Amino acid sequence: MSVSVRVRAALAVVMAGALVAPALPATAAPAAAPAEGPAAAGPAAAGPARSTLVSPCQLPTPATGWQHEGPTNYATWLPPSGTVRGIVLFVDFTNAAPVAGELAGRTSMFSAAPNVFTQASYGALNLQLTFDTAWRHILQPHGNFAGYKSSFTTQRSYVAAAVAAANAAIDFSSYQIVYVVPPKSASTFDISPTWIAAPGDGVTADGVELRHAVTFGQDVDYWGFKILNHETGHLFGLPDLYSYNNADSIHRAVGGWDLMGLISASAPDLFAWHKWKAGWLTDSQIDCRTTTGSASTVLTPLGTAGGTKAVVVHTGGNTAVVVENRQVSTLDVASGCFQAGVLVYRVTTAVFSGGAWSGGNVPPIGGPFPVEVVDRTPGSDVTTCSAEEKALVNATLTTIGHTVTYGGVTVQLTATPGDNREVSVTVV
Template sequence: MSALPTRLRPLAAAFALVTCLATPATSTATARPNSPAPAADCALPGKTGWTDEGHDTDGTRFQRPGGTHRVLTLFVDFPDARATDSTDAYATHLAPAADWMRRASYGRSRLALSSLHRWIRMPADSTSYGFERDLTFEAHEKYLRDAITAADPHADFSRYDMVYVVPTKAAAAITFSPTYLYDPTTPGVTADGRRIKWAVTFGQDMWRWGHKVAAHETGHTFGLPDLYSFTGSTHRYAGGWDVMGNIAGAAPQYLGWHSWKLGWTRDHQVACLPGTGRRTVRLSPVERPGGTKIAVLRTGETTAYVAESRRPEGNDQHACSTGVLLYKVDSATPTGEGPVRILNAHPATTPPTGCTQLDMAAYTPGQTFTDPDTGVRIDVLTGDTGGDTVRLSKG
């Protein structure tokens, strides 16, 4: 799979995030027998000032992950790329994203998709907006502003939380699908008395990725980072696990860590070992609601190992491997540089057609992961249709 375009980055001033949650405790604690540590002891602080794996997501800059998100979809064409087809096929293409997000969030996040079924003529040619070059924050905001301004006579934007902008297939110059996150230090884009804070401007790659591109880009508005690599081999860190990596991956269900960060997985569903000690945990598959979703072994201020159970069902019905997925999280690692790194239990396995080697990463009963540098050991003890049992040890 070819690399995705480099993720759009706003100006440096736009990266300053306000910490809105207390900084979690560091990993100096020792787990007490018969007294499991609270989940908060394993929550990591964000350190990048942007989308990352920290739990202290800025609630004023990023969209709340829970509840109903009212989304208006606009369809745009251009003086140099005029639409000749109906908007219906475009709306139908993205519509499954609503059910996908509902399943992924255990019903805690819903996309209420509405469409303005008419072509909105943009004031400038498609080639003038910079998608074929290094798209800047300013150029991206201008594109969104032009779309909102042109559509304003036909829509009441005060009724919506977010906007999707979909170009005609004739606009080959609108190549990729960046997320717009507003910069509170600038006037931004407003319509009908409402600041447009979050938007996805789709490109022609939406026809390649399918409706899950909406789940990926909307995930950024919640504060999630990119798990694919901005340099080198594109999917070397996370493979096809989590839609924030390979959108077309075989197991796109959000990682349990992401579900916890977004509040879809509750604290009582997280087993935490914040320091030295041992803890045995029964995990319920992340594709299903209920049960303990992740076991977290904290190793430092910004680092942890996570174990979760994966099964080929729900959003992961085409998963290439099943069992316990282990990965390392670092909330100080920037988006696109491997903030999550999947640990491969089967590095020598030849994957079947349609799967990559990292897609075969799930651990099975009898397998063990150790990290001599941190004294971490994770044993997979049992596994069945109901989930998996793991033992975390440190020190």
């Protein structure tokens, strides 16, 4: 990136200002703000394509913008591979103290998060969390950080204050991610945005520049431990798949089929597309189609390692259609709101995180989203499931002969050997 630090910071604020934190439908919302929050700040996303992906089914990186479904620029975002170490800090304020047991409770809850990445990455990513053992004191009222979810610089000042408060006890040179947890009584912090700084814009401590953080809020109690995975997903370059438009049905694009959509979903594994983008799937595990014609592929379940995980049809320009096989797994939990089967979705790099529309020429299924599931049963809800999930629970192809078509791509389920699924994909 050739832009200056000053320009990057200014753009970060502009981008942040455009990202209004969404809210869940009232029926699902607790008293506290439930939205986990967009990545509230950060630099422009333009940058070099990752070198490990050379497939013609890779989509082009947008010239400008925020998090997207194209190749991740790891000069800014954090590579999601190997051992990644995070320190969880607990900070209180002059006007907000924790209650007894709060630190232990948060520690216990978040301890479940690393396994989600171990499972989703087939062991390629080892997130190691270290929990601080005491509340560190930021000698200011929490209201001083009221802009933390919309201003890059305010969120930066909060991260810097937390790091400074803990620095006597913590060697930050051991960590790549800083997680900041306030007491529940610090009402300023309702949602949990990530903070991503370009090189030079970070917070320096113990000789290292810290550029990746999550500042948690009260919505932790609504979402549970997987909010740490969702927010850390942003640090790895994954976009939000729900809509930032409060007037929208915010989870209508992907329902509960990906952790970057609905955190509380029944099937919150990450799409094969995201696993490929993260480098957890190799090009050899993607059946890439760039020409017309018909061919069959056997897809192994997304939740287990090995085999062909997706058919990706590059339908032109910045758009692809993806086919994957979702079966019950550690992350896709068996329930009436998880209908195992073949899932088909459209991916585009013309739309950024949260549906911020950047132009382009994508025929939207229902609106401008980075990813949209192609519903085999449009208009049919599974009414026993949550409002966020019910429309797309039965999107999957579950029986031989089931077929969906989108954008010139027809996918038919043709055989069900064990947990594998054979699909015929025809491109016209």
